[in-house]
Every structure is written in C-alpha cells, then in structure tokens.
Amino acid sequence: MSFHELFxxxxxxxxxxxxxxxxxxxSLSGGLLGSILVLRRLALMGDAxxxxxxxxxxxxFLVFGTNTLALFLGALIAGLLTALGSALLSRxxxxxxxxxxGSLFVIFFAAGVALVSLMRARIDLMHxxxxxILGVSPADLRLSAAASALxxxxxxxxxxxxxxxxxxxxxxxxxxxxGGWMHLSLLALIVLNLVxxxxxxxxxxxLGLFLLPAVTAYLWCDHFGRLLITSVCVxxxxxxxxxxxxxxxxxxxxxxxxxxxxxxFFISALASPRYGLLARIRPHEGKGVVRSPE
Amino acid sequence: xxxxxxxxxxxxxxxxxxVTVRHGSxxxxxxxxxxxxxxxxxAVLGPNxxxxxxxxxxxxxxxxLASGEIxxxxxxxxxxxxxxxxxxxxxxxxxxxxxxxxGVVEQGRYPSLGVFSRFSRHDHACVDRALEELDIAxxxxxxxxxxxxxxxxxxxxxxxxxQGADIFLLDEPFAGLDIHxxxxxxxxxxxxxxxxxxxxxxxxxxxxxxxxxxxxxLLKTRLIAAGxxxxxxxxxxxxxxxxxGHCVHAHDPLHGVRTAQFPG
Numbered sequence: 001m002s003f004h005e006l007f008x009x010x011x012x013x014x015x016x017x018x019x020x021x022x023x024x025x026x027s028l029s030g031g032l033l034g035s036i037l038v039l040r041r042l043a044l045m046g047d048a049x050x051x052x053x054x055x056x057x058x059x060x061f062l063v064f065g066t067n068t069l070a071l072f073l074g075a076l077i078a079g080l081l082t083a084l085g086s087a088l089l090s091r092x093x094x095x096x097x098x099x100x101x102g103s104l105f106v107i108f109f110a111a112g113v114a115l116v117s118l119m120r121a122r123i124d125l126m127h128x129x130x131x132x133i134l135g136v137s138p139a140d141l142r143l144s145a146a147a148s149a150l151x152x153x154x155x156x157x158x159x160x161x162x163x164x165x166x167x168x169x170x171x172x173x174x175x176x177x178x179g180g181w182m183h184l185s186l187l188a189l190i191v192l193n194l195v196x197x198x199x200x201x202x203x204x205x206x207l208g209l210f211l212l213p214a215v216t217a218y219l220w221c222d223h224f225g226r227l228l229i230t231s232v233c234v235x236x237x238x239x240x241x242x243x244x245x246x247x248x249x250x251x252x253x254x255x256x257x258x259x260x261x262x263x264x265f266f267i268s269a270l271a272s273p274r275y276g277l278l279a280r281i282r283p284h285e286g287k288g289v290v291r292s293p294e
Numbered sequence: 295x296x297x298x299x300x301x302x303x304x305x306x307x308x309x310x311x312x313v314t315v316r317h318g319s320x321x322x323x324x325x326x327x328x329x330x331x332x333x334x335x336x337a338v339l340g341p342n343x344x345x346x347x348x349x350x351x352x353x354x355x356x357x358x359l360a361s362g363e364i365x366x367x368x369x370x371x372x373x374x375x376x377x378x379x380x381x382x383x384x385x386x387x388x389x390x391x392x393x394x395x396x397g398v399v400e401q402g403r404y405p406s407l408g409v410f411s412r413f414s415r416h417d418h419a420c421v422d423r424a425l426e427e428l429d430i431a432x433x434x435x436x437x438x439x440x441x442x443x444x445x446x447x448x449x450x451x452x453x454x455x456x457q458g459a460d461i462f463l464l465d466e467p468f469a470g471l472d473i474h475x476x477x478x479x480x481x482x483x484x485x486x487x488x489x490x491x492x493x494x495x496x497x498x499x500x501x502x503x504x505x506x507x508x509x510x511x512l513l514k515t516r517l518i519a520a521g522x523x524x525x526x527x528x529x530x531x532x533x534x535x536x537x538x539g540h541c542v543h544a545h546d547p548l549h550g551v552r553t554a555q556f557p558g
Contacts, residue, residue, distance in 0.1 A: 039391060160404045167391050168401070174354050174380040175405035175457070218392065222437040227392045 010247040019133040020243055022144040022200045023257065026209060027235035029151035029193045034214035035231045036186060039166050043211050048105035049187075050194055050207045052082040054112025054128060057198065062119060068143050072195045079191045082108055131202030133243065133253035140199040147196035151189050155228070158182070163224050201254040208258035209235060216265045219272040234264055307332035307461065307492050308353070312362030315345070315352055321515060322348040325361065328511055328520040333490040335483055337503035337523065340513035341536050346496040349513065350463040353494075354380055366461065376406060379454030380463045384446065384470060389439040395449050396434040399424055402456030424455040428482065444475025451482065462486070464495040468502065480506045500527060 010016050037046045056078025057071055064070035082104050089100035116128060136144075155162065164172040165182045173179055190210075197206035213235035214227075221227040242257030249256070270277050308330035315323040323345040330336055338346045351357055353364055355371050366374040402424065403417040425431040428448040433441065438449060447467060454462055468476055483493050484506065497503050503510055503523055510523040514535045519526040 039388070041388075157409055160401075160407065164401055164404055167393060167398075168382075168387060170380070170382040170386065171401065171453075173356070174375070174378065176375045177405070221392045222394060224392055224397065 015134050018136040018141050022136045022141050023239040025144040025148035026197050027239050029148045030209040031213045031232035031235035032155050033190055034210035035228050038214040047207050050203050052105040052108035053078050055108050058112050058115035075195045076191045129202045129204045131200050131254045133200045136199050144196045147192045205254035205258050212261035212265050216268045219268040219275050305332040309365045314361040315348055315357045316360050324516045326517045334509050335487040335493050335507050336509040337497045337507035338511050344513040345515050347465055378461050379457055379459035381450050383466050395436050398449050399452045399456050402453040420456045424452040428452040443471050444478050460491050462493045466496050
C-alpha cells in the first residue's frame with residue numbers, strides 16, 4: 001500500500017474528514033481534562049460519571065430528539081445528581097464516598113439502559129455507548145468545536161488556579177482561591193465534552209480519550225505544563241492512528257482509537273526512562289531514587 | 295474580656311478575643327482569648343482534638359466563629375490573606391505530582407498575579423530570593439519526590455516566603471522529620487524570628503517546644519495557658535491539659551513530665 005492509499009485517500013471522504021476533525025478537537029479538550037482527572041485521582045470517578053450520564057441523555061433524546069442543548073442539559077443534570085447524591089449519601093449515612101458513587105452510577109446506568117430499551121427501533125443502545133465516528137454530522141462537529149474551544153480557553157485563562165487547586169487545594173484555599181467553583185466547572189466541562197464525544201466515541205469509550213493520553217503523559221513528564229501538552233499530543237496521535245486503523249481494518253472507530261491509545265500507554269509503562277517498569281529493574285534508577293545530581 | 299498576653303513585646307500582631315468554633319455539635323474552641331506578639335516564635339500545644347489545627351484554620355477564616363473575633367493588627371483576617379502563609383501537614387500532598395522545586399516556589403506568587411498578567415521580573419526575583427534563603431537553589435530543577443523530608447519542608451517554607459507572608463502558620467511541621475532535619479528547621483524558624491517574622495506552629499513534642507520556642511499556647515478546647523513556654527508548661531497546666539488521657543504509651547508527654555517533676 002502506498003503512502004497515498006494509507007494516509008491520504010481515507011480523508012477524501014466527507015464523513016472521514018468530519019470524523020477526524022471531531023475526534024481531533026475532542027483530543028484537545030480530552031487531553032487537558034484527563035490530566036486533571038489523573039492528577040486528582042479521579043480517574044475511576046470520571047469513568048463512573050460517564051456511565052451515569054446515560055439516563056439524562058436518553059431522556060432528553062426521548063423528549064426533545066437530537067437537540068444538542070437538551071442532550072447537554074440532560075447529561076449535566078444526571079452527572080450533577082450522581083456527584084451531589086453520592087456526596088450527600090456519604091455525609092448523611094454510614095456509606096463511604098466511593099461505595100455511594102459506585103452504587104448511584106450503576107443505578108443511573110440501569111435507568112438509562114431501561115429508557116433506551118423503551119425507544120425500541122428508533123435508536124440502538126450500542127450507538128449511545130460506543131458511538132460511530134463515521135456518522136458525525138456538521139452539527140456534531142460544531143458542538144465538538146465549541147466544547148473544545150471552551151475547554152482550551154478555560155485552561156489558558158485559569159492555568160495558575162487550576163495548577164494550585166490540583167496540586168495543593170489547601171494552599172489555594174488559604175490564599176483566597178475558590179476551589180469549590182473550580183471543581184464544579186471541571187465537572188461541567190467534562191460532561192460537556194462527553195456529550196460532544198457522544199456521536200464520535202460513545203459515552204463509555206469517550207473516557208478512554210480523556211484518561212489514556214493523560215496517564216501516558218504522566219509516565220514521561222515532571223512538569224505540569226509539559227504534561228498537559230504531551231497529553232494533548234498523545235491524544236491527537238491516538239485518534240489519527242485509531243481512525244486510520246478503523247478505516248483500513250474495518251474496526252469500530254471508538255474502540256480502535258482507544259486501542260491505539262492503549263498501545264501507547266503500555267509501551268510507555270514499559271519503557272519510560274524514569275517511571276516505567278524497565279527503569280525499576282535497572283538498579284538505583286527506580287522512581288524517585290535518583291538522589292545524586294546528574 | 296481578659297486577654298492573656300503571650301509576650302511582653304510591645305506589639306501584638308495576632309489577637310484572639312473570646313473565639314468559639316463549633317464543628318456541628320462539637321465545640322472545638324471554647325472562648326479562647328490570646329494575643330501573639332509580632333516577631334515571636336510560638337508553639338501551639340495540647341492533646342489530640344484540643345483544637346490546635348482549628349485555631350490555625352480559624353485564622354484563615356475557614357471556620358465560622360460562633361463567638362468572638364480574630365484580628366491581625368487592626369484588620370479582619372480576610373483582608374490580610376497575603377500576609378498569612380499556611381503550611382498543611384506534609385502527608386496531605388501528592389509528592390509524585392509532576393512539578394519541580396522551582397514550580398512549587400513559583401506558586402507563592404500566583405495569588406498576587408492577575409488572571410492575564412505574566413510572571414514578571416519581580417516575581418522571578420522573589421522566587422530566586424526564597425530559593426536562596428532556604429538554600430535549595432541548586433535543587434530547583436528536581437521533581438519534588440526526589441528530595442529528603444527536610445528538603446521538602448524547606449521547599450514549602452520557600453513558597454511561603456515567595457508569597458511575601460510575614461505570619462507563618464505551620465501545622466505539625468516537625469512530624470516525620472529526623473533529628474538532623476528537625477535541627478535544620480528549628481534553625482530556620484529561629485532565624486526568621488530574628489528577622490521579625492511571626493511563626494505559630496502546632497507541635498506535639500513538648501521537649502522540643504521547651505527547648506526552642508520561647509512562647510507557647512496550651513489548649514484543651516479552652517485556653518489552659520499562654521505566655522512564656524516555661525511557665526505555660528508548668529506541671530499544673532500540663533496535668534490540666536492532658537488529664538484523662540490514656541497513659542499507655544511509653545512516650546506519653548504526661549508520663550515524661552511526671553517522672554521529671556515528681557521523682558520517686
């Protein structure tokens with residue numbers, strides 16, 4: 001196969017162009033948001049949160065059809081209900097936060113599956129869960145662009161506050177920072193991007209585009225800014241490779257993007273010079289043991 | 295309201311007047327009145343749950359006061375946040391975080407920067423000065439997990455300096471430090487006092503307080519005593535503060551005091 005057939009020809013089709021653009025835009029925001037989730041140890045919570053959006057999306061779809069704003073608001077409400085509900089449950093009862101979150105998200109997910117099954121022929125559950133990048137419409141593309149632009153702007157403007165709140169929320173609070181607002185905005189941005197990724201990746205797989213680039217970058221970087229940039233680059237590479245893989249091998253698009261990102265992650269986990277497995281095997285150069293300068 | 299003067303020095307920088315803090319139905323601080331002199335080195339002492347950390351956090355305005363007020367000079371504390379530096383307990387941080395020593399110290403400048411303003415030459419100079427003063431300039435490019443416990447502590451003291459603070463609230467700064475690092479930290483705090491900086495530190499080790507802190511505040515929800523350390527840590531006061539504790543531990547402070555004060 002020539003270079004042209006491999007890399008150029010697939011993108012002569014309009015639906016492939018839209019798919020690539022949409023995924024690339026979501027890579028920008030996903031790489032940024034995922035980094036914060038990984039650094040704040042909220043990776044699993046993000047995963048649970050993405051599942052809990054389903055009833056909101058399904059209900060909005062049932063009532064308003066493919067109205068983007070309705071889908072976003074439905075998802076946001078479902079996400080907030082899960083987050084606030086689990087916080088309340090853990091404060092007011094004996095149940096701990098993680099168990100509360102785990103229980104609520106699975107209930108929400110089940111409600112979502114039940115709602116989708118009500119729709120019968122009109123829409124397929126598989127579509128909500130795993131998406132189809134080849135079916136990205138111009139409207140979907142606009143939503144991805146808006147979500148991505150908003151996320152990037154927020155990160156540019158509030159970069160210092162985000163760093164403070166992620167690294168040392170106590171210091172942020174002691175110097176007059178508003179941690180609670182940032183937490184809530186982060187949640188809203190994640191939900192917005194998940195909804196935007198609904199068509200391309202589906203609710204379940206979209207989080208792979210958030211988390212995998214971030215954990216990969218975490219294995220390489222010792223600097224917050226570089227971690228964010230690396231994470232975005234990994235996400236971009238993964239979506240490009242994944243879309244090509246899906247085109248040439250006829251695999252589901254979301255899954256092949258996540259698999260490509262997974263491959264990069266595993267290679268990093270093995271080969272990262274300071275924080276990988278191989279570094280641990282070499283004597284005196286394991287994680288954080290490098291004491292002598294140079 | 296009677297105010298216990300902690301130091302005979304002329305100017306009191308921090309004043310607690312009749313301060314009460316409740317966590318739900320639990321009273322954490324019960325009508326505490328005390329004053330901290332400018333440029334003093336003060337140990338906050340007391341048994342677990344005595345409200346030591348609550349006292350520090352109340353200064354930052356994190357707990358609504360059920361009664362009384364806390365003042366810095368003549369001002370309410372929330373107008374004075376840049377002057378206050380709070381050092382949380384070390385184990386609360388993620389040391390694997392992708393950030394260098396310099397990156398942490400630079401954070402001290404963030405609160406005074408506007409959203410759109412760039413890191414100026416003055417900001418860089420503040421960071422350099424703080425790194426120099428705490429003797430960690432040559433570690434500036436290290437990731438923070440590649441430091442010893444004492445060095446880690448100094449990085450966060452440097453961030454407080456870069457912030458431009460002159461009142462330092464330290465929550466158990468000596469926890470987990472070895473003898474060498476402890477001596478180092480004591481040395482730093484004493485030199486700060488010489489420069490007119492005010493330090494308020496929660497401490498568990500009574501002998502450490504006796505040796506190096508000339509002022510002390512002894513709490514057990516109520517204020518037991520405040521003033522010069524030697525008089526605050528009298529046997530009667532200690533008995534009052536630590537009475538009812540379970541003396542099963544070999545290093546129990548009361549146990550040590552009793553054998554020292556009442557031989558035989």
